[in-house]
Amino acid sequence: MVRQVWLLILIVAGVALGGCGGDSATVPNSTAVSVPSGDAAGVGANQNSGTSTTGIAGVGGPDGVRIVPGPDAPGLLSSLVVYFDFDQSDIQAEFNELLAAHGDYLASNSDVRVRLEGHADETGSREYNIGLGERRAQAVRRVLLLQGVASEQLNTVSFGEERPAVFGSDDDSYALNRRVELAY
Amino acid sequence: MTRTLPTRIVVQCMVAGMLAFSIANAQLRIEITQGVARPVPMAIVPFSWEGSVGSQAPFDVSGLVATDLVQSGRFDPLDERDMVSRPTMPEDVDFDDWQILDVDVLVIGRILPAGPDQYTVIFQLYDVLRGEHLLGYRLNSSGDELRINSHRIADMIFETLTGIPGVFSTKIAYVSQEGIGDTSRYRLIIADADGANPQEVADSPDPMMSPSWSPDGRKIAYVSFEGEQSAIYVQTLRTGIRDRVSARAGINGAPVFSPDGRMLALTLSQDQGNPDIYMLDLAGQVLTRLTRNVAIDTEPAWAPDGQSIYFTSDRSGGPQIYRVETYLGADVERVTYEGSYNARARVSPDGTQLAVVHRVQSNYRIAVVDPSTGLTQVLSNGRQDESPSFAPNGAQIIYATQEGGSGVLSSVSTDGRIHRQIASVAGDVREPAWSPFPRI
Numbered sequence: 020m021v022r023q024v025w026l027l028i029l030i031v032a033g034v035a036l037g038g039c040g041g042d043s044a045t046v047p048n049s050t051a052v053s054v055p056s057g058d059a060a061g062v063g064a065n066q067n068s069g070t071s072t073t074g075i076a077g078v079g080g081p082d083g084v085r086i087v088p089g090p091d092a093p094g095l096l097s098s099l100v101v102y103f104d105f106d107q108s109d110i111q112a113e114f115n116e117l118l119a120a121h122g123d124y125l126a127s128n129s130d131v132r133v134r135l136e137g138h139a140d141e142t143g144s145r146e147y148n149i150g151l152g153e154r155r156a157q158a159v160r161r162v163l164l165l166q167g168v169a170s171e172q173l174n175t176v177s178f179g180e181e182r183p184a185v186f187g188s189d190d191d192s193y194a195l196n197r198r199v200e201l202a203y
Numbered sequence: 204m205t206r207t208l209p210t211r212i213v214v215q216c217m218v219a220g221m222l223a224f225s226i227a228n229a230q231l232r233i234e235i236t237q238g239v240a241r242p243v244p245m246a247i248v249p250f251s252w253e254g255s256v257g258s259q260a261p262f263d264v265s266g267l268v269a270t271d272l273v274q275s276g277r278f279d280p281l282d283e284r285d286m287v288s289r290p291t292m293p294e295d296v297d298f299d300d301w302q303i304l305d306v307d308v309l310v311i312g313r314i315l316p317a318g319p320d321q322y323t324v325i326f327q328l329y330d331v332l333r334g335e336h337l338l339g340y341r342l343n344s345s346g347d348e349l350r351i352n353s354h355r356i357a358d359m360i361f362e363t364l365t366g367i368p369g370v371f372s373t374k375i376a377y378v379s380q381e382g383i384g385d386t387s388r389y390r391l392i393i394a395d396a397d398g399a400n401p402q403e404v405a406d407s408p409d410p411m412m413s414p415s416w417s418p419d420g421r422k423i424a425y426v427s428f429e430g431e432q433s434a435i436y437v438q439t440l441r442t443g444i445r446d447r448v449s450a451r452a453g454i455n456g457a458p459v460f461s462p463d464g465r466m467l468a469l470t471l472s473q474d475q476g477n478p479d480i481y482m483l484d485l486a487g488q489v490l491t492r493l494t495r496n497v498a499i500d501t502e503p504a505w506a507p508d509g510q511s512i513y514f515t516s517d518r519s520g521g522p523q524i525y526r527v528e529t530y531l532g533a534d535v536e537r538v539t540y541e542g543s544y545n546a547r548a549r550v551s552p553d554g555t556q557l558a559v560v561h562r563v564q565s566n567y568r569i570a571v572v573d574p575s576t577g578l579t580q581v582l583s584n585g586r587q588d589e590s591p592s593f594a595p596n597g598a599q600i601i602y603a604t605q606e607g608g609s610g611v612l613s614s615v616s617t618d619g620r621i622h623r624q625i626a627s628v629a630g631d632v633r634e635p636a637w638s639p640f641p642r643i
Contacts, residue, residue, distance in 0.1 A: 106521070134431075143567055144546040144560045144589055145412060145634070146457040146470065147515050147522055149433075150478040150499035153454055157476040175476060176432055177454060181410035186383065188587075188608075 088124060088203055095120035101159055103197040105140075108154040110162055118159065121201060122166025129169060134202040135159050137177040138184070140193035145179055152177030152199075159199045242279035243307050243364070245272065249283060250312035250326070251291040260314055262349035264324055264356070268310065271357035271371040271397070276621030281306055293327055293336070301331045310360060320346045328360055338363045350400065370396055370594045374638040375601060376404075376414040376423055377612060379630040390630070391425060393440065396594075396637070398612070398625040404440060414636045417460045423636075424448075424458040424467060435469060437485070448485065454478050457502050461509055468493075468503035468512050480514050482529065493532040500525075502547045507554045513538065513574070515546040522546040524559060526574065539572055541579040547590065548572075551597045556617065558591035558600050569602045571617060582619045592637045593617075601625065603633040 088096035101114045110118065125131060137152030137159075156175040163173060185192045247269040252260035272278045287300045291313050301309050312326030321343065328338040340359060344352045351372055358369030375398075379390045391405040391414055405411065409428040416423060417437075424437045433455045438445035449455045453472035460467060465485060472478045479500045480493040494500040498518035505512055509529065516525045524539040524546070539545035544562035551557070561570035561581060569583040569591045585604040592601050594614075599621075601614045610633045612625040625635075 142565075142587065143544065143562070144502065144515065144522070146502045147499065147517075147546045149412075149454055149456050150470070150472075150501045153472055153476060153478060154499060160476070175453065178410065178428065179412075181412065181428070188605075 085128070086124075088121065088201065096124060099201045099203075101155075101199045101201075102194065103155055103199075105193070105197070106151075107197075108151065108158045110158055118162045119166065122163045122168055125163060125172055126167040129172065131203065132172050132174065134174045134176060136182075136200045136202055137175065138182060138196055138198050138200070139180050140196040141180040141183065141188070142193065145181075149177050149179035152179045155197075155199050159201075242277055244281065244305055245278045245308040245310070246281040246286065246301055246304065246306045246331075247272070247310040248286060248289050248291065248312075250314050250324070252314050254314075254316045261322060261346050262314075262353070264314060264349060264353045265310070265312060267350065267353035268357045268360065271354060271369075272360065274397070274623055275361065276616065276623070277365065278308070293339075296327075296329065298329070298331055298334045301329075306331050308364065312356075317343060322346065322349065324349075324352060324356070326356060328363060350395075354395070354397075367598055368596045368640065370596050370599070370637075370640075372396070373595060373640065374420075375592075375612070375625075375635050376416065376638070377603075377632055377635040378411050378414065379632050380410075380610075381630040391423070393423075393638075404438065404443065405445075412634060413457050414634060415459045416636055416638050418462055418464045418639055419642055420639045422460075424460060426456050426458065435467070437467075448488075449483060454501075459503055459505060461505050462507055463509060468505060470501040470503070480512065480527065482512075491532075493527055493529070494535065495532070504548045504550050504557075505529075506550055507552060513548040513550060513557060515548065524548045524557065524572070524574075538574050538577060539579070540577045541572075545570075545572070545579075549591050549593055549600075551593050551617070552595055553597055556597075558593060558602075560589050560591070569600060569615065571600075580619065582615045582617075583613070583622075588613075590634045592635055594637050595640045601635045601637055603635060 086092050086096065088099060090097055095117050098117055101110065101117065104111065125133065135156040137156030139148035139151040153175065156177055160173050160175055164170060183196045184198065185195045247265050250265040269280055273280050281304060285304060287303065288297065290296045290311050296311065309329040309331050310326060312324065315323045317323045323341060323343055325341045327336060329335065330337055338359065342352060354372035357371040361367065361369035373396045374393050375396055376391065376393050379392050381388050387408060389407050389409065389411045390403050391411055392401045392403055394401040404423065407427060407429050412426040414423050414425045421441065422437055422439050424435060426433055426435055432450065434450035435448050435455045435458045436445045437448050448467065449469060451471055451473045453476055454470055456470040458467045458469045467483045467485060469481055469483060470478050471481050477497055479495060480503050482491045482493060493512065496516065496518050498516050500514055500516045502515040503512045511526050511528050513524055513526050515522050519537065521543050522545060523537055525535055525537050527535045539559065542561055542563065545559045547560045548557045557572045557574055559570055559572055560567055561579060563581060566586045568581050568585060568588050570579050570581045572579045582600065583602065583604065588602055588604045590603045597617065599614050599616050601612060603610055604613045610631040612632055612635050614623050614625060615621065
């Protein structure tokens with residue numbers, strides 16, 4: 020009997036570890052022990068142990084999965100872009116809250132990494148625009164560092180004018196291309 | 204640019220009764236004023252094809268020679284239909300036939316079969332005014348090489364007449380982009396200087412930038428964003444094999460070969476994300492830092508003696524051109540003072556001029572700058588002109604511009620007089636780089 024319990028505990032551990040391989044932080048929900056699929060021999064007995072677990076909805080985010088900033092995230096974390104004025108790389112005051120929200124999130128989730136992708140509008144010289152994009156990404160990086168984000172969590176890259184968000188050649192389009200995107 | 208028939212009939216009538224007087228008059232050319240050089244009237248008689256009866260010439264050699272010389276803007280071709288005679292051999296040339304037509308220069312030639320897919324091309328060049336033979340040449344060619352050999356013939360004629368080496372047989376590299384977003388495709392292409400014969404040497408779904416030729420014309424350095432980070436590659440053209448020479452954290456950009464081919468100047472931001480100019484010794488991978496400034500320092504360009512590098516820096520507020528000595532990164536000096544935006548310098552082969560991107564109000568245009576005085580002359584008139592590159596004879600600058608919402612390549616003579624659009628190619632085309640003279 021004791022040996023069967025130990026066997027079942029090992030199976031549960033195996034399932035839990037196997038479940039953690041792909042996603043960043045999935046917590047397996049289960050009401051019963053399950054046998055790893057694809058195992059023809061069916062290692063271990065398919066019976067309930069003395070312990071069972073129950074998932075409860077509404078805690079720790081939808082489906083028990085950690086929030087990832089993006090269109091489906093709540094509040095400020097749904098926005099992933101900071102915009103800049105012509106030829107500028109200072110962070111405008113209107114983006115302070117946004118960066119505070121992302122800074123908080125990153126500081127609280129120290130295993131999460133984000134790539135700061137800097138961009139420029141198409142006016143002027145291409146390689147100089149790579150420099151502008153980098154300077155903008157670095158400005159966002161500095162703000163996040165000040166919020167307690169670890170530097171290993173931050174990676175920067177500049178695409179200059181090479182990856183526009185919009186394709187017009189008017190001032191409104193240019194304004195939408197002068198940006199840093201937070202890519203989680 | 205062919206002169207119209209009625210004018211010449213008038214001329215012929217006037218001349219008919221006064222032959223001796225008209226020969227003397229031919230030496231008193233009336234120059235067109237307003238600072239435009241008068242193109243030299245030239246006759247290129249279609250070369251004969253001396254293969255078997257009924258067979259076709261393998262290539263229109265004289266046609267391509269004529270196109271090259273006309274497109275240089277310096278020559279005004281005589282329409283074939285106006286030719287009184289069509290000599291192909293020296294003994295058939297009668298200078299009177301050409302002086303009557305007001306032609307200064309005459310080219311004649313022949314194409315002969317010389318074996319399976321082998322040909323001999325013979326041509327002669329004459330100064331009609333003086334009745335002198337200037338140049339005679341015979342070359343052998345396979346069928347495939349008739350195109351490049353036509354360009355070489357045009358180069359020889361051009362140099363004999365102007366004293367300037369021709370660039371018709373050189374190459375250009377450029378980046379072509381097709382599609383947008385996820386379906387984007389970037390290609391690095393090498394084509395003939397007239398845009399013909401494009402050949403793809405690299406192909407990627409991610410951006411490529413800044414192609415730069417090695418001085419021996421055998422390699423190209425470029426920036427690629429494959430894998431979502433920038434890196435610099437040096438690719439050998441003949442084999443297509445490439446080395447990744449810089450993939451440091453941050454920017455790896457703007458590679459340019461030194462005049463001796465041993466080093467690359469490039470932009471790196473490995474020091475705290477700040478873009479600066481470095482030199483990389485390609486053999487030993489030794490990196491030397493040249494600028495140390497919180498500004499964006501980028502877009503290096505070597506002076507032909509290898510002793511200094513021009514670069515773009517915004518250390519004074521906006522982008523301007525500076526020069527730094529390659530030895531110890533000493534003596535950083537500002538070079539451009541006209542206008543609020545000067546970037547992406549390229550140095551003329553003789554080192555006396557820079558081509559730059561220069562902003563005029565909100566328009567980005569190509570200008571030449573004298574680096575010793577800062578004197579600036581705007582050459583182009585687009586809204587978004589960029590990436591200038593000198594021809595190896597220093598007489599022309601190729602650059603990227605916009606036409607109908609699409610990127611195209613254009614060229615302008617360094618005196619600003621002659622403008623030419625390069626034969627259009629598929630896709631959005633940008634970042635042209637003119638090859639060095641081929642080394643035979």
